[in-house]
Amino acid sequence: MNRTQLIEELRRIVGPRGLVHRQEDLLTYDADGCVMDTGEPHVVVVPETTAQVAAVVKLAARAGVPIVPRGAGTGLSGGATPIQGGIVVSTARMDKVLEVDVRNGRARVQPGVINFELSQQLKPYGYQFAPDPSSQKACTVGGNIANNSGGPHCLKYGITASHVLGLEVVLPSGEVIWTGDGTPQTAGYDLTGVLTGSEGTIGLVTEAWVKLTRLPEAVRVVLALFPDIAGSSATVSQVIASGLLPAALEIMDRLAIKAVNDMYKLGLPEAAGAALLIEVDGVEDGLDELLHEITAICQRNGALEVRPARTLDEQTRVWAARKNAFGAMGRLAPTYYLVDTVVPRTKLPYTLEQVGVIAKDYNLPIANVFHAGDGNLHPLILFDRRNQSQNQRALEAATQVMHVSIEQGGVISGEHGIGVEKQDYMTLLFSTDDLAAMAGLHQSFDPLDLFNPGKVFPKGKGCGELAALRRAGVEWGALKAAGMM
Numbered sequence: 077m078n079r080t081q082l083i084e085e086l087r088r089i090v091g092p093r094g095l096v097h098r099q100e101d102l103l104t105y106d107a108d109g110c111v112m113d114t115g116e117p118h119v120v121v122v123p124e125t126t127a128q129v130a131a132v133v134k135l136a137a138r139a140g141v142p143i144v145p146r147g148a149g150t151g152l153s154g155g156a157t158p159i160q161g162g163i164v165v166s167t168a169r170m171d172k173v174l175e176v177d178v179r180n181g182r183a184r185v186q187p188g189v190i191n192f193e194l195s196q197q198l199k200p201y202g203y204q205f206a207p208d209p210s211s212q213k214a215c216t217v218g219g220n221i222a223n224n225s226g227g228p229h230c231l232k233y234g235i236t237a238s239h240v241l242g243l244e245v246v247l248p249s250g251e252v253i254w255t256g257d258g259t260p261q262t263a264g265y266d267l268t269g270v271l272t273g274s275e276g277t278i279g280l281v282t283e284a285w286v287k288l289t290r291l292p293e294a295v296r297v298v299l300a301l302f303p304d305i306a307g308s309s310a311t312v313s314q315v316i317a318s319g320l321l322p323a324a325l326e327i328m329d330r331l332a333i334k335a336v337n338d339m340y341k342l343g344l345p346e347a348a349g350a351a352l353l354i355e356v357d358g359v360e361d362g363l364d365e366l367l368h369e370i371t372a373i374c375q376r377n378g379a380l381e382v383r384p385a386r387t388l389d390e391q392t393r394v395w396a397a398r399k400n401a402f403g404a405m406g407r408l409a410p411t412y413y414l415v416d417t418v419v420p421r422t423k424l425p426y427t428l429e430q431v432g433v434i435a436k437d438y439n440l441p442i443a444n445v446f447h448a449g450d451g452n453l454h455p456l457i458l459f460d461r462r463n464q465s466q467n468q469r470a471l472e473a474a475t476q477v478m479h480v481s482i483e484q485g486g487v488i489s490g491e492h493g494i495g496v497e498k499q500d501y502m503t504l505l506f507s508t509d510d511l512a513a514m515a516g517l518h519q520s521f522d523p524l525d526l527f528n529p530g531k532v533f534p535k536g537k538g539c540g541e542l543a544a545l546r547r548a549g550v551e552w553g554a555l556k557a558a559g560m561m
């Protein structure tokens with residue numbers, strides 16, 4: 077089937093409004109938030125129903141064309157980038173909250189619902205969708221599920237996987253299944269768990285039952301300012317080790333403070349080397365005591381001052397500064413490369429010190445804005461993409477951060493997914509047998525390797541082939557040496 081025939085068949089399925097095929101319009105879909113990798117789609121469809129998605133997937137299987145699911149494209153690992161072309165399936169028109177079932181503590185939603193919108197719609201009922209990525213005003217629930225995303229409040233409430241009760245999924249065969257019925261426990265294999273975090277490689281989520289979380293009765297927010305990042309990160313591990321559980325513990329270092337200070341009129345002193353944003357929530361009773369215990373730990377670790385955000389407006393501004401800090405990097409450099417790793421909380425001070433060393437070694441500024449409570453680092457390497465040397469140094473510096481994190485017992489992604497960006501680091505973290513088991517699982521869902529191909533697994537051959545070679549006992553190292561990866 078040639079491209080013209082493919083477009084005609086797709087038009088019959090999704091209608092003219094659900095089709096994007098002009099060259100200039102396709103440019104919008106050639107990357108996600110990670111601008112390091114791009115790829116042009118054959119065509120983009122924007123379906124409205126599960127039946128349309130299933131028909132598109134069946135057609136793609138018949139034509140041997142890849143399917144690339146796409147939410148809002150805010151992923152920072154190239155997950156929604158059509159690096160091998162194919163049909164990009166955008167969920168932008170599947171954006172409804174279909175049912176709010178307060179009595180059972182759940183809501184049924186379409187995948188294109190914007191994360192923030194969902195919580196807004198739940199607010200009148202006294203509930204929220206707890207996972208709150210900093211990108212929540214743009215990212216979709218489908219993208220959150222596919223990347224198993226986190227957010228500032230996931231320290232207390234858990235990441236997306238803890239808030240998904242069942243999924244309607246179109247499989248690579250075009251079959252439509254439900255992985256659960258929206259009740260907290262299901263019998264049999266945990267297919268919801270398998271699908272969550274699978275980055276669109278084994279199924280396209282078309283509906284989801286998500287868990288409702290009660291809005292807290294009261295909230296307190298403070299900013300603790302430290303002379304350097306070591307004191308703030310040591311505070312984080314001591315707070316958790318003391319058995320205290322804040323709603324959020326987020327750190328911004330000196331460069332990040334510089335980027336957001338003026339923009340959000342925070343008035344933070346230049347002497348501050350790090351700001352630790354602390355939020356506690358729950359019932360009013362006892363909240364001040366909890367906050368007092370936490371700020372006492374800040375003081376023991378050399379905090380310069382602790383500033384409460386006294387009004388709702390102040391709280392909103394502090395959170396806006398934190399959540400929009402990545403965007404504010406534009407004040408410091410034309411481009412940033414975000415590295416997303418996790419280390420055990422106790423390793424934060426050493427790892428961050430090493431990030432500082434890497435910045436010096438590669439002569440590039442690195443800002444740090446991160447979910448410290450989860451040990452989830454986000455070093456932002458600042459550079460100018462038009463400068464070849466800086467480009468190269470940014471990539472090398474990112475690799476060094478990965479290595480340091482893994483040496484400290486960490487992992488290579490906290491929340492943004494593996495996508496294209498981190499696929500080659502998978503061999504640093506997983507054994508050949510681990511990867512073969514994953515490839516085998518992938519193959520059982522997607523034997524033709526048509527769902528988001530060229531992602532997650534180390535570069536080279538398709539997963540099916542890798543799994544088969546592995547079953548035949550071929551070592552990962554040998555595959556690499558033979559140029560197959």
Ligand SMILES: Cc1cc2nc3c(=O)[nH]c(=O)nc-3n(C[C@H](O)[C@H](O)[C@H](O)COP(=O)(O)OP(=O)(O)OC[C@H]3O[C@@H](n4cnc5c(N)ncnc54)[C@H](O)[C@@H]3O)c2cc1C
Nearest residue numbers: 147148149150151155210216218219222225226276281491
């Ligand atoms: C400024 C900024 C801040 C961020 N902060 C955070 C943060 O705090 N925490 C965090 O976790 N992430 C964060 N991110 C990363 C990103 O926003 C999240 O990973 C988000 O969940 C991606 O959602 P999306 O709708 O944009 O998905 P996309 O980027 O469109 O897609 C992400 C992946 O999901 C797949 N996918 C999308 N929809 C579906 C579907 N319906 N079915 C199957 N697969 C699908 C895609 O193929 C791709 O592999 C941030 C990004 C930015 C730009």
